[in-house]
């Protein structure tokens with residue numbers, strides 16, 4: 320999400336890989352869904368302190384990026400459907416030679432209109448004077464309440480300043496509506512340009528996972544494998560991970576969100592790597608579990624092949640017209656039967672499924688939406704019914720099995736084994752496309768790559 324300054328001649332796309340018109344279309348689609356005489360206010364992310372005067376690398380807010388492509392912190396975008404003087408107003412940091420000397424170039428209000436398509440752009444320092452005037456007379460305000468206490472109270476202050484002038488004829492808004500619902504419904508359906516970024520994110524992560532398999536040696540630290548992957552991301556234009564990597568040797572795989580990554584990898588153990596890069600704002604999310612020494616034990620292979628069979632069952636249930644829960648139910652069925660076959664559960668399969676006995680070993684769902692956010696936005700159960708899958712929806716398929724190290728209900732050698740296999744797919748007209756193709760999935764393929 321870096322900016323490129325427009326130069327003479329043809330204007331560059333301000334956001335690499337996404338045509339200028341794409342952002343305009345997104346704003347237009349949102350405005351088409353907004354009620355008459357309403358206003359939407361969308362805020363950029365701020366910088367977050369890491370330590371004292373040092374900040375985390377800046378990451379733009381996904382909703383703000385989706386609508387504007389504008390790459391700087393603290394900006395505010397305002398959409399005013401039907402406004403004669405322009406429907407899209409942007410507030411951003413003003414150009415400032417001293418700040419820019421230290422912290423880098425800013426776009427500035429003038430260039431923001433030019434490069435990012437705002438009808439009007441103003442310095443942030445003017446927002447208190449200008450925004451109440453834009454809100455005044457609009458009946459409904461769309462805004463994502465509750466994300467920033469600070470901005471919530473500024474909105475209230477602007478509205479109160481309008482209320483204080485009702486005797487002079489000012490009309491304050493009567494309704495506040497959460498923006499998330501409208502915007503996130505839109506973000507759920509990926510455009511062709513978005514799919515190109517998601518394909519590339521997955522392709523780079525596939526390279527990184529392959530490199531981790533090839534480089535893995537007993538005795539390495541988990542974070543050293545993470546570093547191999549990060550280098551591979553960067554070599555291919557993806558500077559950041561989409562989320563903190565999980566590199567979990569042995570029983571660490573049974574901690575769902577293990578990110579310490581600071582233990583040595585041991586021969587005879589499995590290592591579970593859940594990692595993916597972010598490419599031009601878009602996430603990938605891929606997991607592989609493989610033997611540290613390159614060869615699965617018989618027991619490890621059995622568990623692995625059960626998870627793989629569950630993933631295949633989920634794939635078979637992925638198609639437009641299926642509901643969101645179908646792939647999950649398919650994995651529950653395969654996993655419960657398999658756990659009984661392996662002697663990890665006992666009883667009648669139907670009864671075990673009904674009781675949710677598999678949840679001791681499979682405690683998460685089969686997947687989630689994927690996009691600008693790794694756990695992307697979009698309702699899973701709109702109106703109380705499972706979402707029907709449609710072309711353009713992107714999701715993960717990630718069954719797993721985890722035998723807790725302290726699970727005394729199973730034979731000791733099973734304890735502490737954890738396996739997850741996670742891939743990224745887009746629903747197509749006639750099924751799905753595997754975005755994370757080219758990465759070994761079967762135990763034999765993994766052993767062959769590592770040999």
Ligand code: GLY
Nearest residue numbers: 562593604717741
């Ligand atoms: N990496 C987080 C997840 O798989 O959902």
Ligand code: MN
Nearest residue numbers: 593604605741
């Ligand atoms: Mn993952």
Ligand code: MN
Nearest residue numbers: 604715717741
């Ligand atoms: Mn995931």
